[in-house]
Amino acid sequence: MSSSAALRAFTEHAPEYTALRRRLVPEYDKFYGIAVQALRPLAEGRVERVLDLGAGTGLMTAQVADAFPDARFELLDGSTAMLAEAQQTLGELVGAVHVQDMAQALPEGPFDAVISALAIHHLEDPDKQRLYERIFGVLRPGGMFVNSEQVAGPTPELTLLYDERWIAMCRALGASEQEIVDALERRKHDRCATVESQLGWLREAGFAWADCYYKEWGMAVICARKGN
Numbered sequence: 001m002s003s004s005a006a007l008r009a010f011t012e013h014a015p016e017y018t019a020l021r022r023r024l025v026p027e028y029d030k031f032y033g034i035a036v037q038a039l040r041p042l043a044e045g046r047v048e049r050v051l052d053l054g055a056g057t058g059l060m061t062a063q064v065a066d067a068f069p070d071a072r073f074e075l076l077d078g079s080t081a082m083l084a085e086a087q088q089t090l091g092e093l094v095g096a097v098h099v100q101d102m103a104q105a106l107p108e109g110p111f112d113a114v115i116s117a118l119a120i121h122h123l124e125d126p127d128k129q130r131l132y133e134r135i136f137g138v139l140r141p142g143g144m145f146v147n148s149e150q151v152a153g154p155t156p157e158l159t160l161l162y163d164e165r166w167i168a169m170c171r172a173l174g175a176s177e178q179e180i181v182d183a184l185e186r187r188k189h190d191r192c193a194t195v196e197s198q199l200g201w202l203r204e205a206g207f208a209w210a211d212c213y214y215k216e217w218g219m220a221v222i223c224a225r226k227g228n
């Protein structure tokens with residue numbers, strides 16, 4: 001997370017964070033599931049060492065671990081409370097924990113994959129670009145970066161429409177009005193970028209290709225692969 005305010009906002013909700021995701025992330029299973037499917041081409045080589053950026057309570061890690069049981073994970077997040085929840089859930093799957101901001105230097109690679117979910121959008125755009133360069137640097141040749149992310153629309157009007165649709169879908173999923181109000185408060189820390197901008201930054205960072213595998217209003221799964 002990019003600021004102490006954002007970090008505090010999410011740390012306060014660490015115990016109930018996982019349950020909240022089901023009510024605040026429309027198409028939850030598809031959103032995370034497509035990210036896991038994006039890593040499938042790596043299975044012919046190896047998926048043994050994975051870095052989860054902004055790991056939170058380990059939701060993304062758990063999904064990837066189910067699909068790749070031989071993988072071991074390094075978790076990076078600024079919240080010790082979130083990481084404690086993740087370690088309790090994931091147990092021996094966690095090889096290392098890094099309590100730090102994503103704007104700092106990443107753990108030493110090489111990693112087979114770098115994954116992230118609903119975290120990088122807390123960074124300012126120049127910090128996103130620098131992070132993508134560092135991710136490229138810690139991936140092994142042929143490694144994959146997969147980011148399940150909240151994104152901006154290509155115009156302010158579309159971003160507003162995304163927000164309106166998100167609120168409607170959360171209500172349909174059973175989120176309470178207070179949960180939506182609290183989530184909107186946390187969203188004040190968001191610095192979302194468009195899909196098009198992020199694909200461009202990934203290509204500029206050196207990735208052989210970058211693509212958007214899934215997009216539903218303001219939620220997207222962005223993938224990039226390092227050349228062999």
